[in-house]
Amino acid sequence: MNFKDKEEFIICPQCGEEAFVTLRYGFNKVDCPVCEYFLIVYLDTDGKAWTRELGVLETAENQ
Numbered sequence: 001m002n003f004k005d006k007e008e009f010i011i012c013p014q015c016g017e018e019a020f021v022t023l024r025y026g027f028n029k030v031d032c033p034v035c036e037y038f039l040i041v042y043l044d045t046d047g048k049a050w051t052r053e054l055g056v057l058e059t060a061e062n063q
C-alpha cells in the first residue's frame with residue numbers, strides 16, 4: 001500500500017484554536033492543543049478524511 005500520513009488543518013469549534021494535525025490511515029483521535037475538545041477523524045486509503053464534525057476539518061467530507 002502506497003500511503004502516507006496526511007497533515008490536516010483544524011479549527012477548534014470550542015476555543016477557536018487553529019492547529020495542524022497529522023492523520024494516519026484509519027481512525028484518528030484528534031485533540032485540540034488548547035482545550036479538552038477532540039474529534040474522531042477517519043482517513044481512508046485514498047488520503048481522504050472523513051468526520052462527523054461540521055466545519056472543524058476544512059478538507060474533510062461529512063458522513
Ligand SMILES: [Zn+2]
Binds near residue numbers: 012016017032035037
Ligand atoms: Zn479547543
